[in-house]
Amino acid sequence: MKEQALKGFFSFRKVLIYGKVWAQRTMSWIAILNSAMILFLVLAKLQDYGIKISITRWFIPLFIVLVVIMIILGYLEDKAGFHREEIHEIAKRNPIYTEILERLERIEKKISEK
Numbered sequence: 001m002k003e004q005a006l007k008g009f010f011s012f013r014k015v016l017i018y019g020k021v022w023a024q025r026t027m028s029w030i031a032i033l034n035s036a037m038i039l040f041l042v043l044a045k046l047q048d049y050g051i052k053i054s055i056t057r058w059f060i061p062l063f064i065v066l067v068v069i070m071i072i073l074g075y076l077e078d079k080a081g082f083h084r085e086e087i088h089e090i091a092k093r094n095p096i097y098t099e100i101l102e103r104l105e106r107i108e109k110k111i112s113e114k
Helices: 002-048 055-079 082-092 095-113
Strands: none
Touching: 002 055, 055 082, 082 095
């Protein structure tokens, strides 16, 4: 009974974790859609202030420009090394990565002693 409960828990945990990973993968797409909605609201607000903007004509080109700017900023962030440093800090907190490093250090110590 206990083994079945544990097996069920581990199966549920795996499904839950996969769901979380997939949700995280979609967050970048949701951020792009959110940017589109904010752009639409800004254009609509500009119309409220009397600035003549045809939302139907300018929305798609401005959205494309916004996405290109986001891509350029992401590229610059990557080239500046922010992504690499962020991944390095995240890896330090990963218990599997820490264990691998400890095992490598032990192996290197044994090799250097020979």
